[in-house]
Amino acid sequence: MPDSDGTTAPANEPTLDEQIAAYQREFADLDPQVEQIVSALGRLNRRMNVAYGRQTATLGISNAEWEVLKALVLAGQPYRMGPGDLAKQLGLTPAAMTHRIDRMVAEELVTRDRDEANRVRVIVGLTDTGRQKWLDAMELATDFEEDLLQDLSTKERGILGELLTRLLVRVES
Amino acid sequence: MPDSDGTTAPANEPTLDEQIAAYQREFADLDPQVEQIVSALGRLNRRMNVAYGRQTATLGISNAEWEVLKALVLAGQPYRMGPGDLAKQLGLTPAAMTHRIDRMVAEELVTRDRDEANRVRVIVGLTDTGRQKWLDAMELATDFEEDLLQDLSTKERGILGELLTRLLVRVES
DNA sequence: GCTGAAGACTTCAAAGCTAAACTTAGGAGC
DNA sequence: GCTCCTAAGTTTAGCTTTGAAGTCTTCAGC
Numbered sequence: 001m002p003d004s005d006g007t008t009a010p011a012n013e014p015t016l017d018e019q020i021a022a023y024q025r026e027f028a029d030l031d032p033q034v035e036q037i038v039s040a041l042g043r044l045n046r047r048m049n050v051a052y053g054r055q056t057a058t059l060g061i062s063n064a065e066w067e068v069l070k071a072l073v074l075a076g077q078p079y080r081m082g083p084g085d086l087a088k089q090l091g092l093t094p095a096a097m098t099h100r101i102d103r104m105v106a107e108e109l110v111t112r113d114r115d116e117a118n119r120v121r122v123i124v125g126l127t128d129t130g131r132q133k134w135l136d137a138m139e140l141a142t143d144f145e146e147d148l149l150q151d152l153s154t155k156e157r158g159i160l161g162e163l164l165t166r167l168l169v170r171v172e173s
Numbered sequence: 174m175p176d177s178d179g180t181t182a183p184a185n186e187p188t189l190d191e192q193i194a195a196y197q198r199e200f201a202d203l204d205p206q207v208e209q210i211v212s213a214l215g216r217l218n219r220r221m222n223v224a225y226g227r228q229t230a231t232l233g234i235s236n237a238e239w240e241v242l243k244a245l246v247l248a249g250q251p252y253r254m255g256p257g258d259l260a261k262q263l264g265l266t267p268a269a270m271t272h273r274i275d276r277m278v279a280e281e282l283v284t285r286d287r288d289e290a291n292r293v294r295v296i297v298g299l300t301d302t303g304r305q306k307w308l309d310a311m312e313l314a315t316d317f318e319e320d321l322l323q324d325l326s327t328k329e330r331g332i333l334g335e336l337l338t339r340l341l342v343r344v345e346s
Numbered sequence: 347g348c349t350g351a352a353g354a355c356t357t358c359a360a361a362g363c364t365a366a367a368c369t370t371a372g373g374a375g376c
Numbered sequence: 377g378c379t380c381c382t383a384a385g386t387t388t389a390g391c392t393t394t395g396a397a398g399t400c401t402t403c404a405g406c
Contacts, residue, residue, distance in 0.1 A: 013262050014247060016341060022247045027311050031319070033330050038221075038318050040337035045218040046264060047344040048211075064362085074187060074195045084384060089186050091219060096363050098386055103362095120371045120384050138200050145211050146204070151339055157206050160336045164213035166324055168189060171220040237392085257354060269393050271356055276392095293354050293401045 016040060048148070055140040059133055065104055069134040072110065072126040079126035082115075086124060109133060189213060221321070228313040232306055238277055242307040245283070245299040252299035255288075259297060282306060 014022065019039055024030050049063065056066045071089050072079045087097040101124055104110045109130035115121035126134075149157060187195065192212055197203050222236065229239045244262050245252045260270040274297055277283045282303035288294035299307075322330060 015345075016338060019247060022249055025249070026246050027308065027315075029315065030311075031315070033327070033334060034315070034318050034322055036334040037322065037330060037337060040334065040341050041214065041218060041221070044337060044341050044344065045214060047341075048214070050264070051344075073199050074192060076195055076198070082384080083386095091223070093364055094385065095365080095387080099362070118372075118384095122385065135200070138203075142200075142202065142204070142207070145207050148340060148344060149207055149210065151343055152336065154206070156336060157210060159332060161206060161209040161213065163325065163329060163333045163336075164210060164217060165189060167321060168213050168217050168220075170324055171217065171224075171321060172188075255354080256356095266394055267355060268357080268395075272392070291354095291402075295355065 016043065051144055052141065055144065056137055058140070059136050061107075061109070061133055061137070064100060065107075065109060066134070066137050068100060068104060069109065069126065069130055069137070072124070073131065073134050079131065080123050083122055083124060104130075189216065224317055225314065228317065229310055231313070232309050234280075234282070234306055234310070237273060238280075238282060239307070239310050241273060241277060242282065242299065242303055242310070245297070246304065246307050252304065253296050256295055256297060277303075 016036070016039060020030075020032050020035050023035055024032060052066070053063050056063050061069075067090050068086060071086055072081060075081050083097045083101060084094060086092075086101075087094050090097075092100070101110065101112055105112050108127055111125045111127060113123050113125070115123050152160065189209070189212060193203075193205050193208050196208055197205060225239070226236050229236050234242075240263050241259060244259055245254060248254050256270045256274060257267060259265075259274075260267050263270070265273070274283060274285055278285050281300055284298045284300060286296050286298070288296050325333065
């Protein structure tokens with residue numbers, strides 16, 4: 001017997017359109033066009049992170065660990081970075097980085113060594129296992145991403161990329 | 174004396190272009206157009222969350238609490254939902270929801286009552302304080318969002334919104 | 347109207363994060 | 377060549393989230 005009086009809301013998440021309509025009712029000054037973009041960005045990102053999480057889980061790592069592997073690969077050969085730089089790039093505190101590296105060293109995804117040239121510094125390096133995990137994750141991720149974008153033509157993808165990049169420039173400057 | 178040997182990477186985060194170039198070097202099968210979209214989405218979202226966090230902090234609440242207020246307002250009058258539905262919408266476990274509501278009740282942003290019609294259920298309701306906080310946060314957020322989009326014409330905003338919505342449809346179906 | 351099962355939270359223990367204090371190495375000024 | 381200062385990581389304590397177990401209501405079958 002579902003919900004005899006209407007007091008309890010349905011469990012279903014509102015659609016994007018419903019969400020924007022509700023915001024407009026509750027907040028008169030809202031620009032629906034802006035809200036559509038912002039809300040879609042937020043909702044898309046949440047779904048994507050869930051999808052990535054499912055994929056990395058099948059490889060036995062977490063999204064958090066994948067982020068570290070990404071940063072190290074991005075640094076290029078010889079795949080080394082300091083914990084501080086890693087923390088900055090991932091938006092973590094140095095303390096969190098220390099703990100995360102602890103775990104990843106235990107799982108042999110990365111190595112941690114003291115920099116002999118400057119013994120205050122530490123160097124985090126990618127292991128072969130770590131690099132392979134990144135490659136495997138990348139394989140899964142690109143499949144998913146191609147799937148996500150399958151309804152957009154090449155031209156539309158170009159436009160979308162260009163528009164997003166312009167937003168990013170504004171917010172990263 | 175900065176960095177006599179080149180072993181330590183610069184602290185600066187790579188730009189989007191550098192990031193894509195690096196991925197292409199390391200992963201041959203990469204479609205740079207897809208990667209541009211996906212990476213821009215991720216980076217945009219991170220920046221936006223940081224910005225929102227700064228704003229909600231000025232109001233004395235956290236982004237997490239703001240999410241709850243949003244969901245309740247979205248539900249419409251009389252601004253009530255069960256913890257389970259809230260948890261589903263925010264992508265949290267019921268346990269996390271219980272704790273989050275504890276805190277928000279203590280801060281008088283929401284109320285928690287047992288549903289007399291069905292005593293298994295609990296009803297979380299928005300207080301006037303909570304509703305006002307949401308309005309204040311919305312004011313700040315829309316300012317920021319208008320700022321974020323200022324370089325895009327109305328037409329471009331329409332195109333961006335439409336493309337993002339199409340992606341969302343695919344991933345939310 | 348009892349009994350068993352399902353549903354909706356809550357409680358508890360453990361993982362991961364943050365902020366702040368602490369440790370240690372390198373460099374500047376006297 | 378000491379002393380002070382700064383920079384890079386680590387440690388510690390406390391908070392938020394998760395997963396699993398527990399509690400309490402409701403409902404279905406007998």
